[in-house]
Amino acid sequence: TVSGIYTQHLTNTAGCDSTITLDLTINHSGDTTITASACESYSLNDSTYTTSGIYIQHLETTTGCDSAITINLTIYNLPEVDVIVGDSVLCKGSSATLGNAIGGGVWSIDDTTVATIDSLTGVLHASNAGTAVVTYTVTSIHGCSNSAIMNILVNDIPAIGSITGT
DSSP states (O other): OOEEEEEEEEEEETTTTEEEEEOOOOOOOOOOEEEEEESSSSEEEEEOSSSSSEEEEEHHHHTEEEEEEEEEEEEEEEOOOOOOOSSSSSEEEEEEEBBBBSOOEEEEESOOEEEOOOOOTTTTOOSSSEEEEEEEEETTTTSSSSEEEEEEEOOOOOOOOOOOOO
């Protein structure tokens, strides 16, 4: 069970001496246990797991020995998130309140030159003509996130011609 050089002296039935020398190298198997958790799926060594459980992968070490990895795995579902509701077309300078049936999420927008949004209330303020993507993200206690998106369009205020009359 231990690597090393071992020598044994023997005497045969005729009384002759012999020496046997063994240079022994023990290559360890490298068995490992991993405890892991993931959102939706977990991948290791070209295998993907989508449900919680105990999994064993059988591998070969670089020295040719058998090896096993035991994976104690917990898979968490993504939190639910609903569609974003509210006005998606606004005029420059106007505001709208967006909503989602699932509470506790955070609002964000990809282009703050077009509009800004309050991260907690979902109040959207249109500032310049253009398009932007609003995202509502819900994160679970396990750190798993899920999002809904809405494309918004901000139009310039139409120019009103002068009114003349008598």
